[in-house]
Amino acid sequence: MDEGDFWSGDLHDSIFSFGFARKASVVLGKALKKQYGFNSIHLVYANMYGPWDHFDPERSKALAALLRKIYEAKKSGSSQVEIWGTGRPIRDWLYVKDGVKGAIRAAEVYDSIEPLNIATGRGVSVTQLANAIKKAVGYTGTFKYDTEKPDGAMKKIFGIKKMKKELGWMPTTSLGQGIRETVDWFERNYK
Numbered sequence: 557m558d559e560g561d562f563w564s565g566d567l568h569d570s571i572f573s574f575g576f577a578r579k580a581s582v583v584l585g586k587a588l589k590k591q592y593g594f595n596s597i598h599l600v601y602a603n604m605y606g607p608w609d610h611f612d613p614e615r616s617k618a619l620a621a622l623l624r625k626i627y628e629a630k631k632s633g634s635s636q637v638e639i640w641g642t643g644r645p646i647r648d649w650l651y652v653k654d655g656v657k658g659a660i661r662a663a664e665v666y667d668s669i670e671p672l673n674i675a676t677g678r679g680v681s682v683t684q685l686a687n688a689i690k691k692a693v694g695y696t697g698t699f700k701y702d703t704e705k706p707d708g709a710m711k712k713i714f715g716i717k718k719m720k721k722e723l724g725w726m727p728t729t730s731l732g733q734g735i736r737e738t739v740d741w742f743e744r745n746y747k
Contacts, residue, residue, distance in 0.1 A: 606652030
């Protein structure tokens with residue numbers, strides 16, 4: 557998804573409220589700029605993850621939910637972890653420390669009201685993500701896909717051409733490294 561796609565098409569049901577609010581914030585920023593000369597930037601982040609994420613089942617998103625399930629399966633000796641959907645949806649995963657660095661860099665050099673993606677530009681399927689978490693946790697069991705559960709949008713990869721041009725910056729944390737740091741934090745703080 558390039559920044560030019562921000563206004564096009566319908567929002568997927570799984571992100572409708574958040575997406576609508578996001579679009580409204582850009583409209584508000586443009587109105588404040590026009591009326592009062594107020595400068596703001598609008599960053600559109602890929603799926604962020606990392607320490608301090610929400611790992612409780614009621615609030616967690618895909619990566620945090622998978623990490624907790626896989627960790628608990630290892631701890632309890634369970635031989636199988638259930639994954640919602642088919643495992644085929646593809647997402648762009650951004651480690652939180654890179655997200656913060658991107659925001660700081662954008663605040664320093666980006667001077668436009670138009671949305672700017674902060675992302676890796678790399679697609680990772682839910683199955684690939686689960687396998688990376690499995691490796692970091694040291695889990696040896698298998699996955700069972702509950703295809704009665706929704707997949708959500710099948711592909712969400714962010715375009716990063718504008719980010720690289722405008723910020724002269726790229727995220728530096730590999731998915732494996734970010735997951736290892738997240739697992740380490742989770743193991744120290746899990747209750």
